[in-house]
Amino acid sequence: MRVGLADTTFARADMAAWALEELSGVEVERYTVPGMKDLAVASKKLIEEHKCDIVIALGWVGKEKIDETCAHEANVALQQAELMTSTHILKVFFHESEGGDMVKVAEDRVRKHARNALALLKGKTELSKNAGQGKRQGYDDASTLQKH
Amino acid sequence: MRVGLADTTFARADMAAWALEELSGVEVERYTVPGMKDLAVASKKLIEEHKCDIVIALGWVGKEKIDETCAHEANVALQQAELMTSTHILKVFFHESEGGDMVKVAEDRVRKHARNALALLKGKTELSKNAGQGKRQGYDDASTLQKH
Amino acid sequence: MRVGLADTTFARADMAAWALEELSGVEVERYTVPGMKDLAVASKKLIEEHKCDIVIALGWVGKEKIDETCAHEANVALQQAELMTSTHILKVFFHESEGGDMVKVAEDRVRKHARNALALLKGKTELSKNAGQGKRQGYDDASTLQKH
Amino acid sequence: MRVGLADTTFARADMAAWALEELSGVEVERYTVPGMKDLAVASKKLIEEHKCDIVIALGWVGKEKIDETCAHEANVALQQAELMTSTHILKVFFHESEGGDMVKVAEDRVRKHARNALALLKGKTELSKNAGQGKRQGYDDASTLQKH
Amino acid sequence: MRVGLADTTFARADMAAWALEELSGVEVERYTVPGMKDLAVASKKLIEEHKCDIVIALGWVGKEKIDETCAHEANVALQQAELMTSTHILKVFFHESEGGDMVKVAEDRVRKHARNALALLKGKTELSKNAGQGKRQGYDDASTLQKH
Numbered sequence: 001m002r003v004g005l006a007d008t009t010f011a012r013a014d015m016a017a018w019a020l021e022e023l024s025g026v027e028v029e030r031y032t033v034p035g036m037k038d039l040a041v042a043s044k045k046l047i048e049e050h051k052c053d054i055v056i057a058l059g060w061v062g063k064e065k066i067d068e069t070c071a072h073e074a075n076v077a078l079q080q081a082e083l084m085t086s087t088h089i090l091k092v093f094f095h096e097s098e099g100g101d102m103v104k105v106a107e108d109r110v111r112k113h114a115r116n117a118l119a120l121l122k123g124k125t126e127l128s129k130n131a132g133q134g135k136r137q138g139y140d141d142a143s144t145l146q147k148h
Numbered sequence: 149m150r151v152g153l154a155d156t157t158f159a160r161a162d163m164a165a166w167a168l169e170e171l172s173g174v175e176v177e178r179y180t181v182p183g184m185k186d187l188a189v190a191s192k193k194l195i196e197e198h199k200c201d202i203v204i205a206l207g208w209v210g211k212e213k214i215d216e217t218c219a220h221e222a223n224v225a226l227q228q229a230e231l232m233t234s235t236h237i238l239k240v241f242f243h244e245s246e247g248g249d250m251v252k253v254a255e256d257r258v259r260k261h262a263r264n265a266l267a268l269l270k271g272k273t274e275l276s277k278n279a280g281q282g283k284r285q286g287y288d289d290a291s292t293l294q295k296h
Numbered sequence: 297m298r299v300g301l302a303d304t305t306f307a308r309a310d311m312a313a314w315a316l317e318e319l320s321g322v323e324v325e326r327y328t329v330p331g332m333k334d335l336a337v338a339s340k341k342l343i344e345e346h347k348c349d350i351v352i353a354l355g356w357v358g359k360e361k362i363d364e365t366c367a368h369e370a371n372v373a374l375q376q377a378e379l380m381t382s383t384h385i386l387k388v389f390f391h392e393s394e395g396g397d398m399v400k401v402a403e404d405r406v407r408k409h410a411r412n413a414l415a416l417l418k419g420k421t422e423l424s425k426n427a428g429q430g431k432r433q434g435y436d437d438a439s440t441l442q443k444h
Numbered sequence: 445m446r447v448g449l450a451d452t453t454f455a456r457a458d459m460a461a462w463a464l465e466e467l468s469g470v471e472v473e474r475y476t477v478p479g480m481k482d483l484a485v486a487s488k489k490l491i492e493e494h495k496c497d498i499v500i501a502l503g504w505v506g507k508e509k510i511d512e513t514c515a516h517e518a519n520v521a522l523q524q525a526e527l528m529t530s531t532h533i534l535k536v537f538f539h540e541s542e543g544g545d546m547v548k549v550a551e552d553r554v555r556k557h558a559r560n561a562l563a564l565l566k567g568k569t570e571l572s573k574n575a576g577q578g579k580r581q582g583y584d585d586a587s588t589l590q591k592h
Numbered sequence: 593m594r595v596g597l598a599d600t601t602f603a604r605a606d607m608a609a610w611a612l613e614e615l616s617g618v619e620v621e622r623y624t625v626p627g628m629k630d631l632a633v634a635s636k637k638l639i640e641e642h643k644c645d646i647v648i649a650l651g652w653v654g655k656e657k658i659d660e661t662c663a664h665e666a667n668v669a670l671q672q673a674e675l676m677t678s679t680h681i682l683k684v685f686f687h688e689s690e691g692g693d694m695v696k697v698a699e700d701r702v703r704k705h706a707r708n709a710l711a712l713l714k715g716k717t718e719l720s721k722n723a724g725q726g727k728r729q730g731y732d733d734a735s736t737l738q739k740h
Binding site: 223230264281283 | 303305307309312333334337345356365366370373376377380
């Protein structure tokens, strides 16, 4: 199994380093692009040209409104790339507008999604035991709701 | 007939359990992904690789603005997946912004759409008897309007 | 010539009935789906599997913000379906936010677009005599503007 | 060389007439549709079925918010049609929200874009002499900026 | 290696000139179109018909709301073109809403992205040494964040 890792020079932290730690022992192909709007085609190339079975796309979203617009456009394109290749691309974006301890949030999100990628490679029901469990990446899990 | 069921670990309730009850006796393939933006490719894989005749995609939308943006992106991609496969994917999303008794609304929506899926499998006019009847999933039906 | 008619159970009026009256004497294939986001794939199937030469997609948009978002997503997908099939799909949506006499507006819009469908089937310049004439569906026509 | 001209019955002025004057002596295929959301598939058909080398799509945008949403959807689809056919479709939209002398603005925009279409047919660098010159359609050109 | 350069007559500065200086010694194909919504198909043609290995798409966004909408539509289409061709198209847009010394910002952005294009042509890890370094085009780089 080969995992693609697409990251950017725009990001203000080395998101790929956290992912690489989680992917220790797994074959990884890295692709670094300028910004998040370049991630979709890089991810598609990782799948098609570099034979990755899944891709983790790491994006960092600035605090301006235009950054959020770019993030939206990138997420649309990343899902398009998934559909064109029938392959999962995990869209791991940290938004500066989230505030708080930015590095802590970003690291938690990257690490948990790297583990999600490994789980998805095991099969389509590997994550079913956690279905509906309010899992969050970047934060503590949300509470689950019981039927009234 | 085989029904695909795509659900998420993000959801705060086990939406798939309600659908499985409604689909009792029907062959079901399940696919659990992290979040709603992963549902489109999972649904496409259920159709193409797991030979599902229809898919029910179960999404849970958090209360933040970014969650609504993700829901929008996911719905665009899910319709793209439908067009690429010429197969129905019912987009069953509960939004926390709806408020009220969240579990009750989500359960009603899931159960009714599971029944819609079974109806659509019977043929393109199976639901015609209910056309224009103000059917709602999650709530009571809306009133129908008479011509003045 | 065969006309496809896609409608929903969500609608609060039987929009298809008005269209069927206008299409009297024409071969019609009907496809009823739950909501407007299901219209795109139904329309594509009417074209590809049921050999329709044109489709009239009838949508009813609720008064909430989420309904408008759904309408937007549906319209994007319907145009995608048109491009994938190189076939017209008339997007006939009534929005509750329009207010006024809802049934009157909806009926006028449906009937006029059913006639537009028949005109488009006759050829690409059939409507040219009305080009730039401020034609409206749902309301009286707008005034035309003369050059100053 | 053959130019496609797609226009609507929704428009409040005969936009095609202005284009036809500019295209005098050129082979033109016209396609009239109800509204701007029908322009994308009409343009694709002009290219594929009527062998047009370029298309001018003429849209008129009403003053309501829903009209602007439709214009956005139409522009997304028109660019999709361009990509599917690898052929230019000039998107010539007049928005009532622009105010001012509507006919004057619309006419200027249509005429200048008709000339742009003819230039693009001559080759990919035909417009390079005007690159960065602040060219506007509908208004006087914008000022160009000098480096400080 | 051949670099495509797509630019517009709408821009208020000769963005291509700055790129051409950075690309000195590299084979370049230029394509000038009226506005930013024409860049996607031009870029696709540069890749498919003119055999470019990468494209730099230069857009200038006016200060009105409609200009930002156009920029959004153009960026969606440009990413679609990238996915259809599996080729990078760097989306280099200057927005008048950024204010400040417009020419200085635009020039810095164009020059840095021209260098990014050359780096991407060298391979997928050429930019990895700058990953997570807060690189900005148009401005000074952002600060990087250390883990707490």
